[in-house]
Amino acid sequence: MNDLNVVAETIKKCQRPLIGGHVMPDGDSLGSVLALGLGLRLLGKQVTMASSDPVPELYSFLPGIQEMLVGEVNPGDYDLLIVVDCSVPERLGAALLPFYEKGLTTVVLDHHVNDQPFGHVNYVRSTAAATGEIIMDLLDVLGVTFNTDLAVNLYTAIVTDTGSFRYENTTSETHRRVARLLEYNIPVARLSNLIYSEQPLSQIQLLKEVLATLEVSESGQLATICLSRQTQLSIGAHDEHIEGMINYARNIKNVEVAIFFRELEGQRVKVSFRSKYFIDVNLLAKKFGGGGHVRASGCTVEGTLMEVKAMVVKEAEKLLGGVLNCGRYYHHP
């Protein structure tokens, strides 16, 4: 039942929709909830927008965000649950899941590959770069007139999920939709600043510490960085700021594989992998009980930072050239 018209008919019939996205909300989830919520209000619906998890401060500029319920949703009297950017019920989180479990009619709108979406009415388009693209099309089908607030939310959804139009999911259709959104006087430079140029100072301090651990293999194709638990605690950085650090290793010239070793409690190490052009790091993560995608994967391994690093680097070098140069793996001056 992959038809936007069916979704539109279902939505037209409702009066009091509850709209939500996934836990640990990102720009696509939030922007999609808000664009759809503000859009349905223009059609006269009594809209409630909600998130089980807190909204990252980064997204406090999104039009309508101050009206989003966070962490708790009163039972209320909803006649439809609309879920965006969420492929399994569990990712609705504690505040929204009960409504689905109690049988409230549920519409799922998503761009993740998913053969069995969990809604009563579903629309999944995995070629969409962001769920925001689907919301944009749905608003058109519903006959909603666009405005700047809608456009800013949709733009944010699309720009964040495409990494500023750099990822593989970016298509002609993505740019064509954004061309249209820009006609609603979106302040592009200001939004870019708000999204990309407001990094917490702790993130920069973390970067300084992490760069001090950078090592590049003799071949230049493998780069590693490390973060001890002690350093992390002393800086007090959030997980969302830690994750991105691996890109500094990945983005070094000639590096194909980047690995980030992050010490956890109880002699465990979280290992993240990234590759640039040809190495399947999903295979690498699988060797250590993890998984993920071809260019981004991860696993958690028991042992000290040093032990885990030695083991994982050995496997990575095998994959990178068959040549075992572990003895010559050195700290670049």
Added chain:
Amino acid sequence: MNDLNVVAETIKKCQRPLIGGHVMPDGDSLGSVLALGLGLRLLGKQVTMASSDPVPELYSFLPGIQEMLVGEVNPGDYDLLIVVDCSVPERLGAALLPFYEKGLTTVVLDHHVNDQPFGHVNYVRSTAAATGEIIMDLLDVLGVTFNTDLAVNLYTAIVTDTGSFRYENTTSETHRRVARLLEYNIPVARLSNLIYSEQPLSQIQLLKEVLATLEVSESGQLATICLSRQTQLSIGAHDEHIEGMINYARNIKNVEVAIFFRELEGQRVKVSFRSKYFIDVNLLAKKFGGGGHVRASGCTVEGTLMEVKAMVVKEAEKLLGGVLNCGRYYHHP
């Protein structure tokens, strides 16, 4: 005479055009030269493409770049000079300027604000995000059939001059053109890697050193970084890698003004300014005999690193709040 048809007529009549851009070539200059050059070849012209300055290694992936003459252009027998992305003859550089000076008919295609372009036939459109947009339109007027090689060059021109579609110059028309370019099977993710994810290791080492000098004012609105001549020489970093460092200071949360102090030979300091939302750093640079734009400017000041920093920070804080907190200006833990 700001008519693309006039340009097209002039170009149609030529047989052996010499095409060049500006010194210190960037993505827009190189991509525009190559797209136009490859396009005119498809029309049967005997095209010579040239650059007075070396091509940054970063751009070695551009289709056709290996055919570009660098640093020296034999007198040859050219019947037209086509100059892209260049607003004054001096920026043609030593290899190309003589052709203009000797009176070779010159076409100028540019997107910089310029009331008096220097060509015999000129087309200037300052609303274009990149000269690449103008070249794209010109190729259409000339009836050139697009292909992947042309599209990659035009895409690179546009994506680099808009900072990946983040700068103020990005318009609906920009995205509309890129939507069309993507139809020629551009490998977006691969190009993004080549353009943004191949940073020399020396750049990361430089970053480590420069971050160690980061200071943020008590108000959190002013951030400074420094680079001593000794550090720069010991790392051996290129100017193009040094310039970008200021963004790490600018992109800190709540920071409005970022200043980068870079020690030069002979007791002089190069000072770069960036602002985010509201401070006019052109005014700031002018106080020290420099200049630039509202959000990006610079000057060179005589004195030691410490002296110049104290002076400039004082003026910046005046501008930022009228409150002189120099005594409380401190090194953030």
